[in-house]
Amino acid sequence: MRGKINNTFHNYLKKPWLKAFICFLGVLFIIFIWWLSSYLINNSVYPGPGKVFSVFFALFIESKTWLAIGESLLRLIISFMISFAIGGLLGILSGYFEAVRLFLKPLVVLLKTIPTAAVILLLIVLLKPNYTLIIVPFLVMFPIIYESFVTGIKEIPLDIINALKVDGGDKKSNSLIRVIIPQASPYILLAMVETLGLGLKSSVMAEILVGSSRSNGIGIAIREAYAYGYTDILLAWALYAIALIGIVDIALYFLQRHFNKDHY
8 A cells, every 4th residue: 555655656746847846845945944044143244035136136137247147158168168079089989999998097087086176276376367267167077078978888788889880880980970979868968967067166166266357257256245245245146156057957957858758
């Protein structure tokens, strides 16, 4: 009886509207905890959601807000394109050739484990701010994209690989584009979902630490708000970063679902 109830509840949870509603309840719970903590602390340094959302919507109609968001997104897109091109190329080579994968493994492990803040501080000393703001997200996104290509190629069913070998096309560019990449695409799309969110977070972190007056961006606006002690503006800009990451994740989620329906 209990198993039947659990199966019924599990099937009921598969409905998209119910999933969205439960997520919405989770968001409301976070806002409630935020309001409750700000009420208990009762300190102007820690504003509640009401004041922060008021500032959020006030910033929405200012042109400088969209300029900052646009510059942050532009740098993120440039970093992502570079990461995807280099990570995809090296990932394909590593998927085909074990020697290449072993040779690149120390570099990938290093990039995955090195503290991002330490890299940012080092690049601030060595490079111009604009270069640092592009390189930092690249270093975060590259290992994930690289490994998605490697895993995607390694997980291709053996019968497909054998069929390509029989036709003599397992390493030809035509079979790579028409067979290998589409078969590996679920892993690649999943990596895109992960990397864009992490890339934007690392980009904002880099902007905060670089704090260049000659550049614009969400992190730079957060740094300015912190410098002047405007925590309500600081949190409002943080909400913009969260909203952007959420929009990107949702868009890629529906893209992945659409792709899976067409190919499976």
